[in-house]
Amino acid sequence: MTESHFLFSEDKPLRWGVIGCGSVAEKKSVPAYQKTSGFEVYMVMRRDAQKVEDYAKRHRVAQWTTDAKAVIDNPNVDAIYIATPPDTHKLYALQVAAVGKPCCIEKPMAPNYQDSLAIYEAFASKGIPLFVAYYRRSLPRFLQIKQWLEENRIGEVRHIHWQKTQPPNKVDLSGEYNWRTDKTVAPGGYFDDLASHGLDLFTFLLGDIQKTQGVATNQQGLYTAYDAISGSWMHANGITGEGVWNFGTHDRVDKVELLGSEGTITFAVLDEAPVELRNAAGHQVLEIPHPEHVQQHHVENIKNHFLGNGEHPSLGKSALHTSWIMDRILGAH
Numbered sequence: 001m002t003e004s005h006f007l008f009s010e011d012k013p014l015r016w017g018v019i020g021c022g023s024v025a026e027k028k029s030v031p032a033y034q035k036t037s038g039f040e041v042y043m044v045m046r047r048d049a050q051k052v053e054d055y056a057k058r059h060r061v062a063q064w065t066t067d068a069k070a071v072i073d074n075p076n077v078d079a080i081y082i083a084t085p086p087d088t089h090k091l092y093a094l095q096v097a098a099v100g101k102p103c104c105i106e107k108p109m110a111p112n113y114q115d116s117l118a119i120y121e122a123f124a125s126k127g128i129p130l131f132v133a134y135y136r137r138s139l140p141r142f143l144q145i146k147q148w149l150e151e152n153r154i155g156e157v158r159h160i161h162w163q164k165t166q167p168p169n170k171v172d173l174s175g176e177y178n179w180r181t182d183k184t185v186a187p188g189g190y191f192d193d194l195a196s197h198g199l200d201l202f203t204f205l206l207g208d209i210q211k212t213q214g215v216a217t218n219q220q221g222l223y224t225a226y227d228a229i230s231g232s233w234m235h236a237n238g239i240t241g242e243g244v245w246n247f248g249t250h251d252r253v254d255k256v257e258l259l260g261s262e263g264t265i266t267f268a269v270l271d272e273a274p275v276e277l278r279n280a281a282g283h284q285v286l287e288i289p290h291p292e293h294v295q296q297h298h299v300e301n302i303k304n305h306f307l308g309n310g311e312h313p314s315l316g317k318s319a320l321h322t323s324w325i326m327d328r329i330l331g332a333h
Contacts, residue, residue, distance in 0.1 A: 001201070006310060007183065007191060007195060007242075008078075008306065009037050009113045010295070011249055013038050013039055013040040014038060014040070014078045014079055014303075014306070015040045015041075015042035015043075015076055015077055015078045015079070016033055016039060016040065016041050016042060016077070016078070016079050016081055017042060017043040017044070017045070017071035017072070017077035017079070017080050017081070018033075018041060018043070018044040018045065018061075018080075018081045018083060019045045019068045019069070019071055019080060019081070019082050019083065019084055019092055020044040020045070020046065020071075020083035020085075020106075021024045021044050021051065022043070022046075022083065022084075024083050024106060025055070025083045026292050027232075027292075027299075028293060028295050029083060029106075029293070029295045029299070030044075030059060030081075031059070031083070031135065031292040031293045032291075032293040032295040032296040032298070032299040032300075033299050034059070034282070035293065035296065036299050036300055036302075036303055037297075037303075038301070038303055039303060041059070041061050042061070042063060042074075042077055043061065043062070043064065043065065043070075043071050043074060043076075043077055044059075044063070044065075044300035045065050045066065045067065045068050045070070045071045046064075046069075047066055047313065048066070049157035050191070052065070052067075053072060054065045057175045061308060065147035068092055068095070068280050069095065070185065072092070072095050072096055072099055072256055073099060073100070073105055073314060077096070077101070077133065078101065078102075079101055079102040079103065079104075079105075080092075080096045080101055080102070080103045081102070081103070081104045082096070082103065082105045082106060082107075083106045084106070084146070085095070085179045085180075085185050086106075086108055086109075086110055086111045086185060086186055086187070086192065086207045087111055087179075087184065087185040087186075087237055087265075087298035089105050089109065089110045089115070089119065089298040090110050090115040090118055090119055092254060093105055093119045093122065093123075093130075093309070094118065094119065094122050097119075097122035097126060097128060098122075098124050098150060100126060100138035101128070101191075102128060102129040102130070102131075102300065102306075103128070103130055103131070104130075104131040104132070104133060105119070105124065105130070105131070105132050105133065105319075106133045106201065106206075107132055107133050107140050107196050107197065107319065107320075107322075108165060108193075108196040108319075108322065108326065109132050109191055109319040109320065109321060109322070109323050110323065111185065111186060111187055111192065112187070112200040112323065112327055112332060113133050113320075113324045113326075113327040113332070116319065116320050116324075117320060117323075119316065119318045120123065120316045120317065120319075121310050123316055124317075126199065129312060129315075130316035131302055131305075131312055131315060132313060132314050132315070132316060132318075132320070133295060133298060133314070134197065134200040134201070134204075134314040134318070134319060135195075135213060135294060135297070135314070136200070136201045136204075136269070137200070137201065137204045137298075137314045138195055138297035138298040138300075138301050138313060138314070139290060139294070139297055140288050140297070141195070141267075141275060141289075141290065142201060142204075142205070142267075143285060144206055144275055144288055145205060145258075145265055145267060146171050146204070146274055148260075148265060149205060149206075149265075152262075152263055153260075153262075153265075153277055153279055154258065154259075154260025154261070154262055154263035154264060154277070155260045155261035155262030155263060155277055155279075156260060156262075157206060157239050157259070157260050158239065158240070158241075158259050158260060158261060158306060159163065159240045159241065159242075159258075159259045160206065160229060160239065160241040160242075160256065160257070160259070161240065161241070161242050161243070161256070161257045161259070161314060162198055162202075162241075162242075162243040162244075162255070162256045162259050162269065163243070163244050163253050163254075163255050163321050164195060164196075164243070164244070164250065164253070164269070165196060165244065165245070165248075165249040165251065165253045166247055166249065166250055166251075166252040167247075167248065167249060167251075168247060169249060169275075170224045170228075172220075172223065173222065175222070178223070180192075180193050181222075181223035181224070181225045181227075182223070182224060182225060183185070183224040183225040183226075183260055184224075186224060186225055187226065187252070187330060188216065188229065188313070188326065188330050189223065189225030189226050189227055189247065190225075190227070190228050190245070190247050191216070191226060191227075191229045192326065193265060193325075194245070194269075194270060195229070195243065195326070196246050196326060197269055197270065198243070199243075199322055199325050199329075200314070200318070200319070200322040201269060203235075203239065203318065203322065203325075204313065204318070205236050205258075206235050206237070206238055206239050207235050207239075208235065208236050208321055209233045209234065209235050209236070209241075209321070209325050210233075210234055210235060210236040211234045212232070212233035212234075212327030212328040212329055213231065213232060213233075213328060213329070214229060214230060214231030214232070214233060214328065214330065214331065215229070215230055215231075215331065216228070216229040216329070216330045216331055217229075218222060219221040219246075219248055220247075220248045222248075226249055226330065227246070227247045228245075228246045228247070228248065229244075229245045229291050229329060230242070230243065230244045230245070231248070231328075231329035233243075233244050233286045233325065233329075243329075246270075252268060252271075254268040254270050254271040254273070254333070255268060256268065256269060260279075261277030261280050262279055263277065264277075264278045264279075265277055265278075266278075266329050274286055274287045274288075274291075275288060298314065301313065308321035
C-alpha cells in the first residue's frame with residue numbers, strides 16, 4: 001500500500017475519525033483538522049455518551065460513538081487521530097494499522113519505548129503513514145530558532161540546558177485523580193506530558209541523541225508517578241545537553257539556553273515567551289505568536305505530506321527516538 005492511496009481533493013475530502021475528545025481536542029487539535037482544506041472530521045468517539053454527544057454537537061461533527069472500533073472500522077473514515085491518554089495509544093494504534101488507515105497519535109507515542117516500537121513497526125511494515133503530534137516541530141517560533149542555527153548565528157553549538165520547574169497545582173494537592181500523574185498511565189508524570197515536547201524539539205533542532213542517562217524520584221508523595229527528574233545527554237554531533245524537570249518547586253520556570261561558540265539563543269518550550277538571540281551583532285528579541293489552534297501547522301503539514309509537498313517533520317521514526325530518550329532518562333533500560 002502506497003501513500004498515494006490516501007490522496008484526496010477538495011471535492012472528496014479526507015475524512016478523519018477521532019478517538020478521544022478530552023481537553024486537547026477542544027481547541028488545540030480537532031478545530032485545526034476542521035479548518036484544513038481537504039480534511040473533514042467525520043466521526044468522534046469518547047467512552048462517556050453524554051460528553052461525546054455534546055462534543056459532536058458543539059463542534060458540528062456528523063457522527064459520534066462510544067466504541068473506538070466503530071470509528072476504526074467505519075468505511076467512511078479514511079484516517080484516525082488518537083487523542084486518548086498514552087496507556088491506550090498502543091491498543092488503538094495497532095487496530096488502526098490492522099485496517100490499513102493512516103494515523104496521527106497524540107504525544108508521547110506511548111508510555112514506554114517498547115510500546116512505541118510495536119506501534120512504529122506495525123505501520124512501517126505496511127507502509128502506512130504514521131504521524132505523532134509533536135507539533136512544535138511545525139510552529140514558526142521554533143522554525144525561527146532552527147533558521148538561526150542553520151545560519152550559524154551562534155557559531156558552533158556547544159550545549160543545551162532546559163529548566164522546567166513549577167509548584168504543585170490544586171489537583172495535585174487535593175489528591176483528586178489525574179491520569180497525567182498515575183504511574184500506570186504516565187510513569188514520568190508531568191515529565192511524560194511536558195518534557196516529551198522539549199526533548200523531541202531538541203532532536204529536531206540539533207539532531208538525534210546518541211547517549212543519555214538520568215535519575216527520577218518522587219519527592220512530594222502527592223501521586224504515584226515521578227515528580228523530580230534530571231537528565232544529561234549527548235547528540236550524535238557531539239553537542240551536550242542537560243535538563244531538570246521538577247514539579248514541586250516554588251517558582252514556575254521554563255527556560256532553554258542554547259550555548260554556542262559565538263552566541264546564545266534563549267527560549268521557552270511550553271510557556272509564552274520571546275525567542276532571543278545574543279551574539280556579536282547585538283541582542284535580538286522576537287515575539288512569534290502561536291496560531292489560535294496550536295496544531296494548525298502540524299495538521300497542514302500532514303496534508304502536505306499526503307500531497308507529496310514535503311515530508312512531515314514528526315513521523316513515527318522521530319517519535320520513537322523521543323520515546324527511547326525518555327525511557328533512558330527515567331532509568332528504563
